[in-house]
Amino acid sequence: MSLPAGTPETGWLRVLFLGLSTLASSSLAQLELHVPTGLNKLEAIEGQEVVLPAWYTMTREESSSQPWEEPIVIWFLEQEGKELAQVLSYINGALSNIPRVSLVHSVTTRNVSLRLEALQEGDSGTYRCSINVQDGKSPSMGHSSKSIELKVLVPPAPPSCSLQGVPYVGTNVTLNCKSPRSKPTAQYQWEKLAPSSQVFFGPALDAVRGSLKLTNLSTAMSGVYVCKAQNRVGFAQCNVTLEVMTGSKAAVVAGAIVGTLVGLVLLAGLVLLYQRRSKTLEELANDIKEDAIAPRTLPWTKGSDTISKNGTLSSVTSARALRPPKAAPPRPGTFTPTPSVSSQALSSPRLPRTDGPPPQAISLSPGGVSSSALSRMGAVPVMVPAQSQAGSLV
Structure with a gap:
């Protein structure tokens, strides 16, 4: 129960409670608080509600000439290791209480029973009721207090079953059963369901720890085993299925387990090997890229062959040397050199002028192969410059 502790109101009420108790002990008691015999110790179940019964009587009935004022009622909760906490107070007709706590009846009925709802395990403790009444005409005062011990019990929470x-x-195997929460501590019982029902006892059964040891297993011991965790206020249960295997089945299961583990190891090795190989190939590719030399670019002029500075014709080594010349008529007085042209200047003899048709260009195709055939073979046509009579290139 979440109770306010250390508040100013609680402090002065505690002082008032102690002061009135001291004063009442030195004066004649004029009222008495009652608790039913045998009900000063109560037990209740978590989640339910409980009533702490209490009422008071006067040792001298008041008369019409001596009226009594309304009493002062205070309920406290004492818990081990914690400060005294106030859970309810009734002072001058004003009621103050924490959640889930209330009075069962009106104070004017002299019944000051306390009701606790939706109990929690933390509500356990000693509840003390204090009553103070003052005579309206005299300074005498009456005081009385009683205590009721409350213990909140918790049924076992659903346990968990396992096979070891x-x-x-x-x-041999061991069946285990454990409930995470229980007050008082749960006791455990194991039993085997039909068709061959059986209830187990010690020494095979540990009722405190919830374990059941089964030795020298046989196929007849296969079945459903139920564990029941119980205490004085409730119980909960769980079950586990036991299937006893023969040697061949056990070998198959063991082989499957080992095979699975080996397969996982191999798979992990293959993945690691693949990653290392990929990394090696990537590093090798990077090294090749770094060591490679860019290809040289020949300083050729587009559409022309390379000509030396002294006017001589350089030998053409590229594939462009195989390009056939265009079918344009040569200039008069010139001739077309053969494909094997030396690097020296060639003298051109003067040819007589004729009125006949212009000479045809000499085919550069070796063996009489046509230019279209050379093109299909991948040859590239090239223009070879002509030479004038003076020996210079045209």
């Missing part, structure tokens, strides 16, 4: 060991014929 490999269940095959001739071996």
Whole structure:
């Protein structure tokens, strides 16, 4: 229960409670607070509600000439290791209380029973009720207090069942059962369901820890085993299925497990090898790129062959040397050189002028192969410059 502690109101009420108790002990008691016999210790279940019964009586009934004022009612909660906390107060007709706490009846009925709703385990403790009443005409005062101890019980929370060991014929296994929450502490019971029902006891059963040891397993011991966790206020259960395997089945299971593990290891190795190989290939490719030399660019003029500075014709080594010349008529007095042209200047003899048709260009195709055939073979046509009579290139 979340209770306010250390507040100013709680402080002065505690002082008032102690002062009135001291004063009442030195004066004649004029009222008495009652708690039913045998109900000063109560137990309740978590989640439910409980009523702490209490009422007071006067030792001398007031008369019409001696009226009594409304009493002062205070309920406190004492818990081990914690400060005294106020849970309800009734002073001068004003009621103050924390959530889930209230009075069952009106104070004017002299019944000051306390109701606690939606109980929690933290509500456990000793509840003390203090009553103070003052005579309207005299300074005398009456005081009384009683205590009720409350213990909130918690049913076992649903437990968890597990199997420890490999269940095959001739071996031993242990069935475990544990509830995470219980007050008081839960006790455990194991039993085997039909068709061969069986209830287990010690020494195979540990009722405190919830373990059941099964030794020298046989196929007849296969079945559903149920664990029940219980205390005085409730129970919860879980179950586990036991299938006892023969030697061959156990070998198959073990082989499957080992095979799976080996497969996972191999797969991991292949992935690692692939990653290393990819990294090596990538590094090798980077090294090749760094060591490679860019190809030289020949200083050729577009559409012409390379000509030396002294006017001589350089030998053409590229594929462009195979390009056939265009079918344009040569100039009069010139001739077309053969494909094998030396690097020296050639003298051109003067040819007589004729009135006949202009000479045809000499084919550069070796063996009489046509230019279209050379083009299909991948040859590139090239223009070879003519030479004038003076020996200079035209």
